[in-house]
Amino acid sequence: MADHAALGFDPAPGDPAAVLALTKKLGASAQSLGEAARVVKDLVSHSSQWQGEAATAFRASLSQELPRYLGAAHTSLAEAARRLTGWHDTLVAHRALAARYESQAAAAKTEQALSDTRRLARELATEHAAAARRVARTLNTATDRLAPKEPGLLSSIWHKIAEDPGDALSNASAILGAIGAGVALFCPPAGLAVMLVAGGLSLAALTTHLADPKFRKPLLDGATKGEFDADFWKSGVTLLGDAAGTVPGVAAVASGAKAGTLAARAALTAAPEASALTGLSAGTTSFRSTTWSTGLAMQEVDNPLTTWALRSTTNRTVRNSVNMAGPTAGLGTALLDYGPDNDTIEHAATATDGARGVLDDGPSAFAKSKRAWSVIRP
Numbered sequence: 001m002a003d004h005a006a007l008g009f010d011p012a013p014g015d016p017a018a019v020l021a022l023t024k025k026l027g028a029s030a031q032s033l034g035e036a037a038r039v040v041k042d043l044v045s046h047s048s049q050w051q052g053e054a055a056t057a058f059r060a061s062l063s064q065e066l067p068r069y070l071g072a073a074h075t076s077l078a079e080a081a082r083r084l085t086g087w088h089d090t091l092v093a094h095r096a097l098a099a100r101y102e103s104q105a106a107a108a109k110t111e112q113a114l115s116d117t118r119r120l121a122r123e124l125a126t127e128h129a130a131a132a133r134r135v136a137r138t139l140n141t142a143t144d145r146l147a148p149k150e151p152g153l154l155s156s157i158w159h160k161i162a163e164d165p166g167d168a169l170s171n172a173s174a175i176l177g178a179i180g181a182g183v184a185l186f187c188p189p190a191g192l193a194v195m196l197v198a199g200g201l202s203l204a205a206l207t208t209h210l211a212d213p214k215f216r217k218p219l220l221d222g223a224t225k226g227e228f229d230a231d232f233w234k235s236g237v238t239l240l241g242d243a244a245g246t247v248p249g250v251a252a253v254a255s256g257a258k259a260g261t262l263a264a265r266a267a268l269t270a271a272p273e274a275s276a277l278t279g280l281s282a283g284t285t286s287f288r289s290t291t292w293s294t295g296l297a298m299q300e301v302d303n304p305l306t307t308w309a310l311r312s313t314t315n316r317t318v319r320n321s322v323n324m325a326g327p328t329a330g331l332g333t334a335l336l337d338y339g340p341d342n343d344t345i346e347h348a349a350t351a352t353d354g355a356r357g358v359l360d361d362g363p364s365a366f367a368k369s370k371r372a373w374s375v376i377r378p
Contacts, residue, residue, distance in 0.1 A: 004098070004102050005106075006102055006105035006106040006108075006114075007098075007101060007102050007105050007117070007118055007121050008118070009121070009125070010098065011094070011097075011098040011101065011121040011122070011124040011125040011128060012091065012094035012095045012097070012098040012124060012125070012128045013128075014091045014094075014095065014132075016088055016091045016092045016095065019084055019087060019088045019091060020088050022084060023081050023084040023085050023088060025165075026077050026078075026080050026081035026084065027077075027078070027081040029077050029168075030074050030075075030077035030078040030081055031074075032172060033070050033071075033073050033074035033077065034070075034071070034074035034078075036070050036172070036175060036176065036179070037070035037071040037074055039176075039179050039183070039194065080139055083135055083138050083139055084135075084139075086135070087131070087132075087135045090131050090135075094124060094127075094128045094131075097124055098121065098124060101117055101118075101120055101121040101124065102121075104117045105117045105118060105121070165208055166205050166208035166209040166212055166215060166238075167205075167238070167337065169201050169202075169204045169205035169208060170201075170202070170205040170209075170238055170241060170242055170334075171334035171335075171337055172198075172201050172334075173198045173199070173201035173202040173205060173242075173245050174198075174241070174245075174327075174330040174331060174333070174334035175331055175334050175335070176194055176195070176197055176198035176201065177195060177198040177202075177245060177327055177330060177331075178327035178328055178330055178331035179194055179331075180192070180193075180194030180195035180197075180198055181195065181327040182327075188296060189296070192296055195248075195249075196249055196252070198245065198249075199245060199246060199248060199249025199250070200249060201245075202241075202242050202243075202244075202245030202246040202249070203242075203245075203246045203249065203250065205242045205245075206239070206242035206243060206246050209235075209238065209239060209242060210239075215235055215238075216235075218231035218232040218234070218235045219232060219235050219236060219239070222236075230343075230346075230347060230350070233350055233354070234346070234350045236354075237350050237353045237354040237357060238353070240354075240357040240361070240362065241330075241353055241356075241357055241361060243365075244357060244361035244362050244364075244365040245361065245365075247365040247366075247368070248298055248364075248365055248368040251294070251298070251368065252291050252294045252298060253291055255290055255291065255294040256286075256287040256288065256289075256290040256291030256294065257287060258290075259286045259287060259289075259290035260283040260284065260286045260287030260288075260290070261283060262286070263282045263283050263285070263286035263287075264282055264283030264286075266282070298368040301364070301367045301368050302364075302367075303359075303360055303363050303364045303367065304363050304364075304366075304367050305359060305360075305363050306360075329352055329353075329356050330353070330356060330361075332352075333349040333352050333353050336349050337349065
C-alpha cells in the first residue's frame, strides 16, 4: 500500500514482468509441441521399412492419437500465449495510468481534486478487474475448445510446464530422443538434428533440476540421513537421465568449439592484417562443421553392452531393433508421466528409467563421449 499511499489502494494490481515471462514460456512450449507433433506424424508415416518387435512397439507408442494430442496442446498453448500477450499490454497501460493517478493524488491541493482523482482511480480499478475476468474467460474457453477431450492430458501437460518445468524438459528430451533415434535409422542428419535438440533440453532439465531445492532435498536427505525413499530414487534416476542425455551434445559442441578456436587463430596468424571478422568467419565455419561431423560420428557408436550382447550377430536390423529398446522405453515413461497420478505406475516408470540409465543411457553416453574426446584431445 505504500506505493499507493495517496490513493489508498492499487487500481491495477499485477506484475507485467511475470506475465511476459509466462507468455514467453508458453510460446516456446507451444513451438516445441508443434514441432514434436509434426515430427511424430512424419515418423509414423515413414517407418514401415523398420521391422521387428521394437519397431512394432515403437509404432504402437506413436499411435495416430499422439500427434493429434500434441497438435491440440500446441494450439491451446499458442492461443493462451496470444491472450496473455494482450493482457500484458493492457496491464502495462493500466499500471501506467494508476501511477499517474497516484502522482495526481499526491499533488492534489484541495479535497475536491483528491476526490476527483480517486474517483478516476476507482473507475480504472473496475475496468481493470473486468479486463482480467475477460482474459480468464477467454483462456478457459480456449482450453475447453482446443484441448483433447480425454481427461487429464492437457491439464497434466500444463501442470508439468507450470509447476515442474524440470520434469517437463526431461520428458520432452526423452520424447525427442526417441524420435531422433528412429529418424536416424532412415536419415542420420535429420535424426542428429532432433537429438541435438533433445540434448539441449536435457541440459536445460539438468540445470533446472539442480537449481530446484525441492528436487535436491530427497537427494540430500538420502546422502545425509539415509532416507532412500521413492522420492530419492526418482530424483536420482532423473538426474542420471538428464546427465546422460546432456553428455553427447556437450561433447559434440566442445569438439566444435576447440576446432573453431584453432581455425580462428590459424586464420589470424596466416593473415595478421586481416580483420577480426576473418577469424570469426573461419572459426564459425569450423565450429559448425566439426560439431556436425562429431555428432554424426557419435551417432554411429552403439551401446557397448549391446555390442557385446550381439557380438555374434551381424544383422543390422536386429541391432537397430535392440538399440531402439532404450529410447522407446524412455518415450513410454515420459508419456506415462502425463497420465493420472498412480504410485504403482510411477514406481514402475522410475525402475524402468533406472534400468535404462544403467544399461543404455549411461554406457552409450560414455562410449559417445570417448569418440568425441578423440577429436577434442591434441
